[in-house]
Amino acid sequence: MNFVPFVKTRTRGKVNVSSVTLAHGGGGKAMKDLIDDVFLTAFGEHACEPLEDQARFDLAVFAAHGDRLAFTTDSFVVDPLFFPGGDIGKLAVCGTVNDLAVGGAVPMYLSCAVIIEEGVQIDLLRQVALSMARTASQAGGQIVTGDTKVVPRGACDKIFITTTGVGAIPASLALGVDKARAGDAVLVNGLLGDHGAAILCARGDMALETPIASDCACLHELIGAILAAAPGTRFIRDATRGGVATVLNEIADGSGVSIEIEEGMTPIREEVKAFCEVLGLDPLYLANEGKIVVIVPPDQAEAALAAMRRDPLGLDAARIGRITSDQDSRVMMRTSFGGHRMVDMLVGEQLPRIC
Amino acid sequence: MKYVDEFRDGEKARVLIGEIESLVSGMKLPEGRPLYLMEVCGGHTHSIFRYGLEGMLPKAIELVHGPGCPVCVLPMGRVDDCVAIAENPKVIFTTFGDAMRVPGSRKSLLQAKADGADVRMVYSPMDALQLARRNPAREVVFFGLGFETTMPSTALTILQAESEGIRNFSVFCNHITIVPTIKAILDSPGLQLDGFLGPGHVSMVIGTAPYEFIANFYRKPMVVAGFEPLDILQSIWMLLKQIAEGRVEVENQYARVVPSEGNNAALRAVAQVYELREFFEWRGLGSIDHSGVRLRDAYVHFDAERKFAIPNVRIADPKSCQCGEVLKGALKPWQCKVFGTSCTPETPLGALMVSSEGACAAYYQYGGQKRQAEVV
Numbered sequence: 062m063n064f065v066p067f068v069k070t071r072t073r074g075k076v077n078v079s080s081v082t083l084a085h086g087g088g089g090k091a092m093k094d095l096i097d098d099v100f101l102t103a104f105g106e107h108a109c110e111p112l113e114d115q116a117r118f119d120l121a122v123f124a125a126h127g128d129r130l131a132f133t134t135d136s137f138v139v140d141p142l143f144f145p146g147g148d149i150g151k152l153a154v155c156g157t158v159n160d161l162a163v164g165g166a167v168p169m170y171l172s173c174a175v176i177i178e179e180g181v182q183i184d185l186l187r188q189v190a191l192s193m194a195r196t197a198s199q200a201g202g203q204i205v206t207g208d209t210k211v212v213p214r215g216a217c218d219k220i221f222i223t224t225t226g227v228g229a230i231p232a233s234l235a236l237g238v239d240k241a242r243a244g245d246a247v248l249v250n251g252l253l254g255d256h257g258a259a260i261l262c263a264r265g266d267m268a269l270e271t272p273i274a275s276d277c278a279c280l281h282e283l284i285g286a287i288l289a290a291a292p293g294t295r296f297i298r299d300a301t302r303g304g305v306a307t308v309l310n311e312i313a314d315g316s317g318v319s320i321e322i323e324e325g326m327t328p329i330r331e332e333v334k335a336f337c338e339v340l341g342l343d344p345l346y347l348a349n350e351g352k353i354v355v356i357v358p359p360d361q362a363e364a365a366l367a368a369m370r371r372d373p374l375g376l377d378a379a380r381i382g383r384i385t386s387d388q389d390s391r392v393m394m395r396t397s398f399g400g401h402r403m404v405d406m407l408v409g410e411q412l413p414r415i416c
Numbered sequence: 417m418k419y420v421d422e423f424r425d426g427e428k429a430r431v432l433i434g435e436i437e438s439l440v441s442g443m444k445l446p447e448g449r450p451l452y453l454m455e456v457c458g459g460h461t462h463s464i465f466r467y468g469l470e471g472m473l474p475k476a477i478e479l480v481h482g483p484g485c486p487v488c489v490l491p492m493g494r495v496d497d498c499v500a501i502a503e504n505p506k507v508i509f510t511t512f513g514d515a516m517r518v519p520g521s522r523k524s525l526l527q528a529k530a531d532g533a534d535v536r537m538v539y540s541p542m543d544a545l546q547l548a549r550r551n552p553a554r555e556v557v558f559f560g561l562g563f564e565t566t567m568p569s570t571a572l573t574i575l576q577a578e579s580e581g582i583r584n585f586s587v588f589c590n591h592i593t594i595v596p597t598i599k600a601i602l603d604s605p606g607l608q609l610d611g612f613l614g615p616g617h618v619s620m621v622i623g624t625a626p627y628e629f630i631a632n633f634y635r636k637p638m639v640v641a642g643f644e645p646l647d648i649l650q651s652i653w654m655l656l657k658q659i660a661e662g663r664v665e666v667e668n669q670y671a672r673v674v675p676s677e678g679n680n681a682a683l684r685a686v687a688q689v690y691e692l693r694e695f696f697e698w699r700g701l702g703s704i705d706h707s708g709v710r711l712r713d714a715y716v717h718f719d720a721e722r723k724f725a726i727p728n729v730r731i732a733d734p735k736s737c738q739c740g741e742v743l744k745g746a747l748k749p750w751q752c753k754v755f756g757t758s759c760t761p762e763t764p765l766g767a768l769m770v771s772s773e774g775a776c777a778a779y780y781q782y783g784g785q786k787r788q789a790e791v792v
């Protein structure tokens with residue numbers, strides 16, 4: 062059931078138990094109370110039509126921002142729910158805001174659907190909802206509609222969140238994965254692999270205490286700055302699951318070009334390098350939640366880099382490589398050692414080596 | 417990382433490559449072929465690909481990727497045994513990550529997990545023992561795998577379990593030992609090898625003395641090598657120097673880590689817990705006498721093989737697989753009939769395609785297609 066719109070005048074329900082039960086998914090008073098108390102309290106009151114099953118918008122508002130609607134959805138199933146640098150709520154908002162922003166869209170409205178495992182603490186849910194609300198307001202977006210479901214214990218892992226977002230793309234922009242051309246520069250906005258490493262550490266089954274925090278952040282402002290400084294930008298994508306290596310391969314495939322990156326220019330935190338070394342992982346494949354790969358024409362590379370470095374989320378921005386004219390759609394890395402190796406798509410999950 | 421960066425210095429690499437080139441150019445090469453140098457250890461294979469070393473060496477040197485990835489040489493029947501143990505509802509089956517994807521005849525451990533078996537990835541056998549402490553009502557089985565590198569930690573874990581009186585912990589022991597393996601390679605007919613890069617981690621435990629027979633009986637030089645790219649280049653240079661000077665010795669490039677006499681404490685634990693098996697089956701290489709170990713009778717209560725009914729069926733490798741030839745260095749991975757077609761990392765037919773240390777997977781990931789294109 063949708064919990065937006067809500068009625069401003071109705072007295073808020075109050076949840077008076079400490080954990081979620083199946084009754085909270087039953088559609089009755091318990092559910093209303095949960096939605097009111099936990100979600101609506103967190104998300105605040107928005108200018109929506111009362112008592113309708115959908116959020117409603119004035120198309121003129123979109124049209125004022127651009128000529129195309131951007132529409133994206135993603136599900137978040139992270140374990141643990143809270144980790145250094147973020148939590149599932151922040152992740153769910155940042156992820157969708159970034160998916161809009163990388164296409165050049167101005168993020169405007171979000172929806173969230175939450176699947177809750179019976180037994181989850183109400184306080185925990187509250188923290189997640191507050192984190193979502195805080196992140197959304199920082200991103201200048203609003204969470205305007207949503208849904209909750211409660212499933213029996215064991216049917217999901219604590220909390221799953223799906224967020225969907227809409228935004229508008231300014232008429233001047235036409236970014237695309239097919240637009241990379243030989244000679245273009247490949248940029249990233251900072252240190253790679255922090256999120257993946259932080260999550261693996263936070264799971265605690267590594268017996269490794271590494272002070273790595275997730276890079277989880279909303280990148281719409283940074284991206285806005287890049288697009289202003291380098292209007293010829295060809296393509297931007299956030300390097301989430303599968304890491305930078307996967308994005309580069311997508312670009313090589315999509316544009317029918319090859320990419321050469323320099324190991325020595327690729328920014329990776331010493332702790333993450335050491336962590337990968339111990340576990341036999343490759344940081345290029347580790348997930349990021351606040352990192353983008355940007356393809357720009359060579360003459361705009363410096364402007365784009367400078368714009369990134371002016372933003373707190375782009376301090377360690379670097380030019381890691383270039384598009385080459387080789388048409389095999391290959392990603393190669395020049396190792397800092399002087400050799401070459403291929404950076405292929407990852408097969409399955411990265412599994413640590415034994416020796 | 418500071419300590420490690422020293423061994424990844426591209427400048428030093430160029431100097432070394434220069435010296436290797438000048439050594440090779442002054443040398444009399446075998447007729448009609450390059451010099452074949454085998455790295456026995458999967459860790460070396462991995463570094464060679466990761467740093468792109470092959471492409472930096474002169475054409476007159478060809479690296480042959482040996483059998484040193486314990487995951488790669490695991491016979492299919494043994495994977496089936498793992499799956500059978502894991503499917504016992506009482507069991508929590510624990511394993512190192514890269515053994516999860518190795519195909520069995522029915523399924524891999526990863527598939528068994530998806531089908532409901534309680535399979536968990538651990539980073540050391542001590543993690544498995546910890547699981548046993550926390551789950552007294554379950555049977556925790558650790559998949560003991562690897563050469564002398566990992567053998568002592570399994571042995572020490574068993575000794576620890578013994579001293580704590582833990583009875584719901586056991587080991588499915590598939591540890592293997594390096595020396596008989598190298599011997600089997602040296603004995604294989606028609607073998608053309610000019611020298612060996614000896615395994616660094618294994619030697620940390622056993623020292624360098626056990627390799628003397630390679631120089632003395634088989635007249636092949638060996639250099640025990642570290643895993644950093646400069647280690648490997650320097651070891652190749654040392655091997656070439658021996659060949660150029662007509663010496664045949666076992667040298668130790670990795671002396672900062674490998675004591676020539678090995679690690680006594682580790683060796684004692686190994687001797688206390690394990691005994692050699694008569695035979696042990698290897699994927700692609702067939703049975704090699706005395707190449708595997710099992711738990712001694714004194715530790716029978718920690719032996720998963722005796723605690724659980726396991727099928728223990730020999731499964732022949734798929735016919736199209738040429739893993740054996742690749743392991744012996746007779747074929748390059750991309751020369752295998754099914755490389756990159758029916759055998760890929762997504763659908764591996766042979767184990768060399770599974771582990772990141774497997775030569776086929778390394779070729780596939782770090783440049784396989786290019787090689788393949790050059791061949792066809």
Ligand code: SF4
Pocket residue numbers: 736737738739740742749752753754755756759764765766767768769776
């Ligand atoms: S390509 Fe597959 S079957 Fe052939 S040798 Fe490699 S792993 Fe074995």
